[in-house]
Structure formats: C-alpha cells, structure tokens
Amino acid sequence: MELNERQRRIIAIVKESAPITGEQIAEKLDLTRATLRPDLAILTMAGFLEARPRVGYFYTGQTLSSLFSEQMQKIKVKDYLSFPAVVKESSSAYDAVCDMFKEDVGSLFVINGKGLLSGVLSRKDLLRTAIGSQDMTQVPVSVIMSRMPNITYCRNDDPVISVAELIIEKQVDAVPVVRDRNGGLEVIGRMTKTNITKAFVALAKGSIE
Amino acid sequence: MELNERQRRIIAIVKESAPITGEQIAEKLDLTRATLRPDLAILTMAGFLEARPRVGYFYTGQTLSSLFSEQMQKIKVKDYLSFPAVVKESSSAYDAVCDMFKEDVGSLFVINGKGLLSGVLSRKDLLRTAIGSQDMTQVPVSVIMSRMPNITYCRNDDPVISVAELIIEKQVDAVPVVRDRNGGLEVIGRMTKTNITKAFVALAKGSIE
Numbered sequence: 001m002e003l004n005e006r007q008r009r010i011i012a013i014v015k016e017s018a019p020i021t022g023e024q025i026a027e028k029l030d031l032t033r034a035t036l037r038p039d040l041a042i043l044t045m046a047g048f049l050e051a052r053p054r055v056g057y058f059y060t061g062q063t064l065s066s067l068f069s070e071q072m073q074k075i076k077v078k079d080y081l082s083f084p085a086v087v088k089e090s091s092s093a094y095d096a097v098c099d100m101f102k103e104d105v106g107s108l109f110v111i112n113g114k115g116l117l118s119g120v121l122s123r124k125d126l127l128r129t130a131i132g133s134q135d136m137t138q139v140p141v142s143v144i145m146s147r148m149p150n151i152t153y154c155r156n157d158d159p160v161i162s163v164a165e166l167i168i169e170k171q172v173d174a175v176p177v178v179r180d181r182n183g184g185l186e187v188i189g190r191m192t193k194t195n196i197t198k199a200f201v202a203l204a205k206g207s208i209e
Numbered sequence: 210m211e212l213n214e215r216q217r218r219i220i221a222i223v224k225e226s227a228p229i230t231g232e233q234i235a236e237k238l239d240l241t242r243a244t245l246r247p248d249l250a251i252l253t254m255a256g257f258l259e260a261r262p263r264v265g266y267f268y269t270g271q272t273l274s275s276l277f278s279e280q281m282q283k284i285k286v287k288d289y290l291s292f293p294a295v296v297k298e299s300s301s302a303y304d305a306v307c308d309m310f311k312e313d314v315g316s317l318f319v320i321n322g323k324g325l326l327s328g329v330l331s332r333k334d335l336l337r338t339a340i341g342s343q344d345m346t347q348v349p350v351s352v353i354m355s356r357m358p359n360i361t362y363c364r365n366d367d368p369v370i371s372v373a374e375l376i377i378e379k380q381v382d383a384v385p386v387v388r389d390r391n392g393g394l395e396v397i398g399r400m401t402k403t404n405i406t407k408a409f410v411a412l413a414k415g416s417i418e
Contacts, residue, residue, distance in 0.1 A: 045255070131306050168406055194402060201373050203281075
C-alpha cells in the first residue's frame with residue numbers, strides 16, 4: 001500500500017498532536033472534513049491510525065517498516081541453511097584448504113572425537129597461516145580455529161534476520177546451525193552471508209509471503 | 210497491514226475467478242454479503258482488489274511482497290557502500306594478503322597504471338596461490354586476479370537488491386562500485402555481502418522508510 005502525500009501529512013499531524021479530531025486535522029490542512037474522510041478511513045483500516053469515538057485519532061506506530069520487521073521474523077534459518085562442511089580437529093591446515101575448495105565453502109566447522117562442534121575455521125584463519133612461517137601440512141586446525149565457547153551459532157527456528165545481526169555484530173562470515181546432543185552441539189547446517197543475501201533476494205522477488 | 214485468514218481466502222478466490230461479484234464470493238465462503246462487506250472494503254482500499262461497478266472484483270496483483278520489492282528498489286548502493294581497498298597490478302600476492310589484513314577486507318580491487326579498474330582479487334584467489342608451489346612474493350596479482358571484462362561491478366545509483374542478485378548469480382564476495390573515467394572505470398567503493406546483510410538488518414529494524 002503506497003501512501004499518498006496527503007496521507008503522509010495526516011500521519012505526521014496525528015503523530016505530533018494526538019489525540020486529534022478529524023475536524024482539527026482538516027483545519028490544519030486547510031481542507032474540509034468531507035474531503036479528508038476517505039483518507040482517514042483508509043489510514044484507520046490499514047492500521048496506521050486508531051479512531052476513538054469522542055476523543056480523536058491516535059497514531060498506532062504501525063509503519064511499513066514495522067510490517068517488514070514482522071514479515072522478516074517469519075523467515076527462518078531452516079528455510080535457508082546450507083549443508084555444513086566439517087573437518088576433524090586433527091586435520092592439517094593444508095587439508096582444510098583443500099576441503100574448502102573441494103566443498104566450495106568459505107568456512108569449515110571443526111568437530112571433536114565425539115562428533116560435536118569444537119571450532120570454526122575461516123578463509124581468513126587459513127590465509128593468515130599460509131603467509132606465516134609454519135608448514136601448513138604440519139599445523140593441525142585445532143591450533144588456528146576459533147574455538148568453543150567463543151563461537152557464534154544459531155538454531156533451525158531462529159529468524160534469518162537475527163542471524164544477520166549476529167554475523168554483523170561478531171564480524172564472522174558464517175555460523176553453524178546446531179542442535180543439542182550428548183551435552184554438546186551437533187552441527188546440522190551452515191548459515192552464511194550468501195544464505196542471508198539469498199533470503200533478501202527472495203523477499204524482494206516476492207517468493208516469501 | 211496484517212491480513213486475516215478470511216481476507217487471504219477472499220484474495221485467493223478473486224485471483225482464481227475474477228471478475229467476481231461480492232455475492233458470488235460470499236456464496237463460495239458460505240457467508241452473507243453483509244458479513245463480507247468490511248473485508249471487501251479494506252481489501253479494496255488497501256489496493257489488493259479493484260471493484261468495478263456492475264462487473265465485480267479484480268485482483269490488482271498488489272501484495273505485501275510487491276510492496277517490499279517496491280521499497281527495496283529505493284535502497285541504493287550509495288547508501289551502503291564501503292571504502293574500497295585497491296592494489297596495483299605489479300603488487301605481489303604476498304603483499305596483497307598483507308593489505309587484506311591491514312585493511313580488514315575480503316576482496317581487493319586491482320588498478321592499472323592509469324588508476325583504472327583492471328581486476329578483482331578474492332581471499333579464495335590468494336588461498337589457492339598460497340597452497341600452490343609458487344613463491345607468493347614472486348607472483349604478481351595480475352596473474353591470479355579475475356580480470357576485465359569478466360568483472361561484475363555496480364554503480365552508485367543501483368538498487369542494493371540488484372547487487373545482491375548479481376553477487377548470488379556470479380558467485381562473488383564483493384563487487385567494485387565504479388564510475389566512468391577516461392574510457393575506463395574508476396573504483397569509488399566496494400559492495401560486499403556484508404554491506405547487503407547490513408541493508409537487510411536496517412530494513413528489518415525500520416531505519417529505512
């Protein structure tokens with residue numbers, strides 16, 4: 001619903017002077033009450049304004065943006081996650097780079113002997129190691145990964161938008177999608193900036209309702 | 210504006226059977242015309258349906274998703290771009306990695322002797338070189354970069370959402386923001402998945418109207 005100029009001005013007036021009657025709004029706009037009636041009806045029905053008998057109009061705080069937020073909360077991780085690529089703690093940095101190319105991912109999740117999440121490895125971690133003086137075939141990933149409990153993760157039912165905020169705040173490229181298992185976390189997926197970008201594109205293309 | 214179940218069903222009916230009269234819709238829903246009147250008024254005023262006298266209701270194609278798309282088209286690259294990090298064609302891969310860490314970026318743009326865009330260098334390109342057999346201090350970036358004309362770029366006034374689609378389609382991490390200069394392209398910014406994710410978060414937080 002695209003608001004017209006007059007409807008935007010009405011909202012601005014009500015925001016500033018609520019409660020305010022239809023007559024008072026008409027006066028401020030130098031229009032008759034009758035001219036405003038359809039606009040007020042639309043704004044009320046669409047939820048922007050609330051009309052209380054014998055008191056006047058209130059602003060509900062409902063905006064197009066708040067509608068977006070509401071819709072975005074409904075887009076969940078489980079609808080956009082990718083398959084995770086995992087490596088063992090004992091793998092070498094060299095093997096991890098090879099795995100990254102083989103799996104075509106930018107982050108690997110590291111699992112311990114019980115198959116539970118113990119770390120995250122980014123291209124940046126591996127590039128730092130690569131230009132260092134150590135032999136990459138001799139460095140185990142457990143030495144260069146970010147490790148629990150300093151790992152940001154998410155779950156199937158989290159909204160994609162919360163993961164987007166996490167990724168920005170923690171300055172990471174990807175977060176593992178996990179579920180509880182045996183007192184630890186099992187990796188069941190991967191959420192990256194690519195997945196978030198895809199959700200954004202899908203929203204714009206109208207494939208999410 | 211959050212549609213209720215009945216309003217959604219009305220839209221579905223009109224989509225399928227337009228033009229259709231209020232009576233016919235009421236009949237399909239097993240309700241009276243009077244019961245439906247407020248819903249039909251709201252759907253018409255909000256722009257979902259169009260009522261033509263003596264013909265019936267039509268579906269306008271206006272949906273919450275199409276509103277999102279409309280709003281998203283208004284978010285431009287110039288509102289979300291980052292400062293670009295550039296290197297010269299003659300720089301070594303080793304120096305490029307150091308620049309990446311110094312500037313804290315995941316992509317570098319390569320410029321030729323005239324200061325114009327000639328290539329793009331990603332962490333992936335550098336990581337591939339790092340595990341190869343060559344000495345990184347001896348490999349110039351011009352050998353390992355993606356080069357013009359195979360580079361995806363964007364401009365200040367492009368919608369962020371178009372860049373998001375480009376990034377997904379071309380499977381790149383970042384695109385340079387350019388403007389024309391001396392028959393070539395001057396790099397004036399950087400758009401990454403991080404910038405797109407930030408735009409997505411801002412949209413959800415209601416800071417874009």
